Amino acid sequence: MVCPELRVAQCNNSLVKLRARLHAKRHFIAFRNEHVTGQIQSTKARTLIGQIGERVEACAQKYRHARTALIELSGEAGTVQFRELRPQDIQLDGDAGETDTAARKKLAMINAGRGARAPRNAPGESRRVMSWIWTAPGALDDEEARLHDSVRVEWARVHARKKRWEEEVMTLREEMRRVLRYLAWQSEWWHDHMAVRADVDCLEIAAGLRAYALKQADLHDRLAAFFERKWKMPAAEAARRLVALEAAALEEDADLAEFFSHLV
Structure with a gap:
């Protein structure tokens, strides 16, 4: 029989890993924006950031499964410290609405140059709501060290893969x-x-x-x-031929699917 303490440990461990990967994702995004140029390097950076995002989602799913199991074992009263993890909760402080806010400010500056008044209801820093995962127990314990540890972990994984x-x-x-x-x-x-x-x-x-x-x-x-x-054969030519073969295979599959659809 699985005891509730095991599910509590799984929830805590999932939240720790989730926060670490979010820190690593922000670090790599900032590094890409500041240092990465060119299509090849940008593609590599985007792939790496996407892989970190997949690990973030895996940690979130693990937390949700552990929390569901804990509710079945202890009821809602035993999961007060573990709130429901929504998609909008999986973010660093300051990430929420950053793109929309920046776009609104840029639009307001353009309109201001044309004589229009900037909107007054644009959300400011004082109205920003921090995700609950950053106020959960253990979230504020030596946050700077956790940031560096998470970046080192991601770097070690990428280095090992390389x-x-x-x-x-x-x-x-x-x-x-x-x-x-x-x-x-x-x-x-x-x-x-x-x-x-x-x-x-x-x-x-x-x-x-x-x-x-x-x-x-x-x-x-x-x-x-x-x-x-x-x-x-040069790598570029080999890649071009491989893409052509894959496209031909997809086209053939589509033709077969259309053929069999007429038989049904």
Whole structure:
């Protein structure tokens, strides 16, 4: 039987991880806005921030499941400190409505230049509501240290992923080199074995064995040439062909779906 203390620990742990990942997300967004330029680097930064956002959502789902289980075990009275986690609660202090507020202020400045009066009902700093996850127990314990810890954790994960992909690339290149070496060795092996059956008296059989050995050697030579040509293709060209193949596959799937829809 699962005790309520386990669910309480799960809720607390999920909130701690949620706050840490939100801190890391804000840090990487600020770093991207200040230092990242160019399409390639911007795409990498956007992918990284998206992955952190997925971890934030995973922590939120884990908290919701643990809170639901705690309510079933202890009732509503046992979950007073764990409030319902809504989508608008998953944000850092100051993130709520930041885009809309900035847009309204910019529009007000434009209208002010045209002689119009800036709206008075625009929300200010005094009306901003902090999400309850930042006032929950444990949220204010050495917040600066938690920020640096969360950033270090995310950096370590990204660094480990980078090293793993570098290792995968090294392994793949070594496998490609060994495949070419093997095909060259196999072709040479067939050339060396053309005259092994010197004891065959029938000229037709000897000619057939020689032809078969030459055929196998030529097959391995052509395979090696094909792989080498493919593997020396520029990365941009390979990516373009891959995208074209995926687009063709999607189009074929759509045609099949349309065909079967007419049969129903």
